[in-house]
Structures are given as structure tokens and as C-alpha cells.
Amino acid sequence: MSLIVQKYGGSSVANPERIRNVAKRIIETQRAGNRVVAVVSAMAGVTNHLIDLAKEVSVPLTPSEREMDVLLSTGEQTTIALTAMALQSLGAEAASLTGAQAGIETDGLHTKARISNISPDSVHELLNAGKIVILAGFQGKTSYGDITTLGRGGSDLTAIAMAAALDADLCQIYTDVDGVYTCDPRVVSNARKIDVISYDELLEMASSGSKVMQSRSVEFAKKFGVIFEVRSSLNHHPGTLVKEETMSMESIVIRGVSLERAQAKVTISGVSDVPGTASVIFGAVGNANLIVDMIVQNVSKTGITDISFTVHKDEVSKAVDALRPVLAELGDDVNLEATEGIAKLSVVGIGMRSHSGVAAEMFKSLSDAGINIQMISTSEIKVAVIVAEEDIDRAANVVHETFGLSKI
Ligand code: ADP
Ligand code: ASP
Ligand code: MG
Secondary structure (H helix, E strand, O other): OEEEEEEEOHHHHOOHHHHHHHHHHHHHHHHOOEEEEEEEOOOOOHHHHHHHHHHHHHOOOOOOHHHHHHHHHHHHHHHHHHHHHHHHHOOOOEEEEOOOOOOEEEOOOOOOOOEEEEOOHHHHHHHHOOOEEEEEOOEEEOOOOOEEEOOOOOHHHHHHHHHHHHOOOEEEEEEOOOOOEOOOOOOOOOOOEOOEEEHHHHHHHHHOOOOOOOHHHHHHHHHHOOOEEEEEOOOOOOOEEEEOOOHHHHHOOOOEEEEEEEEEEEEEEEEEOOOOHHHHHHHHHHHOOOOOOOEEEOOOOOOEEEEEEEEEHHHHHHHHHHHHHHHHHHOOOOEEEEEEEEEEEEEEOHHHHOOOOHHHHHHHHHHHOOOOOOEEEEEOOEEEEEEEHHHHHHHHHHHHHHOOOOOO
16 A cells, blocks of 8 residues: 655645545545545635734734744644545545644744654554544644744645655645646746656756745755655646656756746945955844845955845845944945845756856847846856846746747
8 A cells, every 4th residue: 555645735725615626636546545644735825814914913023933833834724624624524534633743843943944853653643543644734843842834835845754754655746737837837828847857957946936846845855865746736637757867857958947026136335355255244144044045246446346145025124134233344335225126037957067058048038138137146057147027027938938948
């Protein structure tokens, strides 16, 4: 008997009808002779709604992150109970478990906690009793019992980590599209579903804005060798298989295009071009637990330069607050400026390791479309640019077309 871990995202459990649809699919999987653990997310929109409520009651302060986790975990807790009830009403034996009940232990970094250990005894007990286990995604508990959450999109991580901990035979991530596409199909209408993708490519795509999978979950899958499939909960089409790369994968130069909206640029100008400057800046930003994306430093002509970096626009005021106290250490005439309204476009593919000219082709297509590039960064398998947010959809379509991604 195989053990299958499935994950159903927010849109797959968005209303009672969808929850009953999920329950039927879980029963089909069980009737095919499998044991099933189904991880579910909060119903679509619920997590955002809870975040809005928290902000409203906390004005003018920022809500405490510990209480935020107590609040946000209720979204998934609602869905597990409803899904278990739907299964029971269809005649199946099912029981729900919160993250804490399922033995998911994390560090204490509230709202973006990392899993430190999983002791899934209760999951095994329920499975051994012949039950379907419905597990709350996105949550765990610290060693001292506080509720934590795993960062936005964290139910993906719950599913991958539980599949690893249970040594599951199969891990399926069910969502509202047929799999991982060459670009977000809501932006590029002729984007194509990818049949097989390597961990590294999906990791680059996810961390550069393709929110079809949470990037930390892909990182976890790569680390523990969890092969998984991304597929639709609304049909039975084959999805996208995600696994370690194979030789044949390298023949495709560009696997996909990602876009990330709502970025902001912080520029510190007039800083002294001496050892230690970057360390002071990024030390301060790092201590505030902020994730910095692109970093650019200009060449200095007079011993003075400027450094820019990007963060999500929601984090920009935290970045500015973290930098103010250290500005005096950076030079006599330092200026700090933050601008919003930018977005990032990335092209990703492991074939880039052995093919040159990708960046030039991408830049030419953007230039032909009259789209200005504000910042550039590259990795071995990615070229990323910052453009005005208003240009991002057009930029994605142009670049997708240039690399012929709808035709491969
Ligand atoms: P879930 O609620 O199932 O977790 P998400 O909304 O987190 O689903 O992720 C699915 C969405 O990701 C799709 O509806 C799609 O708009 C978006 N998306 C972004 N980039 C891609 C991509 N490259 N391939 C497929 N979907 C993508
Ligand atoms: N409900 C959480 C979120 O909206 C986790 C998830 O859906 O994976 O981010
Ligand atoms: Mg998701």
C-alpha cells in the first residue's frame, strides 16, 4: 500500500463545493489502494482577510508577530475541520490535525519560522487506524509550545516536509492551474505547461516571483530529494514533475520567465568608498531580518559612491528605519532615498550554463519594446532585470515571445 501526501491550496478549498470536490478526490485516491495524508491551506482570501483585521485593530502599531501566528493559523484550522467533515459525510474515516498535533516543530521566528524537526507519531497512529489524515498547512509550534507559521505559501512546505518525514511514495501539490508554466498563465496567455523541471530551475523561478510553489518548499524538496508533482485539483490532466536535473534538461536554454511585482528600491548615495561600507549597510538590514534582493554599487570617481538594493515594498519602511541609525557611519553627506513602483522580470534555465547570449537577447527585446532597464543581476541560471511596474506584463510577454517559450 502506497502512502501519498497531497496538498490542496487556497483556491482548491475556496468554498464548500470545492471542499467537497477535494474530499471526493481524496477518497478516490484512498479507494485506489493508498493511504492518504492531505495538507490543506486556508480558504482563498482568508489569510489576507486575517492580516487586514490584525492591522485594523493594531493601528498605529504593527501587530505582534506572535499574535499574528495565533491568528493566521486559524485559517488552516478552519479548513482541516471542514475537509474532515466533508470526508465523513461521504462515508470516509478521516481526522484532522493541526501542525502542532502532527509534531511539526519550528524555530521561534514568528511569521516565517523554519521547520526544525517533525515527529509524526500521531499521523502514523491515525493512518494505522485506517483513517485519512487532514493536516493543517503553513503552521507548527516551537519547542516551548508557541504557534508559528511558515511564511506565505507555507502549506507547500508542510506537504513537502511531511512527505520527507513519512518517506511518502508520492507527493502531489494540487492547485488551480495544470502545473508549472513557462510564465504565469494569467499574464502570458500562451504560456505552456512544463512537463518536467529541475529543482534548481523551479527554485529560481519561485524565488523570483512564480508563486505557484513557495521557494522554501522547493529548497527543502531538493535538500531531501522529495520528487513531487504540481497539478490541478479541477481536472485530471498530468501536471509538472519536479526532480533533480538530468542531462537532457540542459538542452532547453530557457525554461521559464518569472515576474515579481511590488518591489522597492532603497538608494544610499554619497557613501565613502572604503572597506566596511557594505558591511554596515547590509549588517543593519540583516539584523532587522529583512530579505534583500538585488544589490548594485556604482563605480566611485571621487572616493564617494552610491549603493542601491531592492526589497519588497511592504518591507521598505523597515529597511529605512534600520538604516537611519547607521547613516552617520557611512560618510559626511549621505542621503537615503526609497522608491516604489518597480518590478522584477527574470528568465531562468539550466541550459544557460552552456549557452551564451541570453542576457543580450533579453535586453534587446526589452529595448525594442521601449522598456527601460533600471537594474540587472545574474546567476548561473538566471538573468533578472528591474523595470517600471507599469511595464512588467508587457515585458513578460515580449521576453516570453523572444525565447519562443510557447512553442517548445
Ligand atoms: P494555491 O492556492 O494552490 O497555493 P497559488 O495561488 O499559491 O495557489 O499558486 C497558483 C498560482 O500561481 C496560479 O494561479 C498562477 O496564477 C500563479 N503562477 C505564477 N507563476 C506561475 C507559473 N510559472 N506557472 C503556473 N502558475 C503560476
Ligand atoms: N494560507 C497561507 C497563505 O495564504 C499558506 C498557504 O496558502 O500556503 O499564505
Ligand atoms: Mg500557494
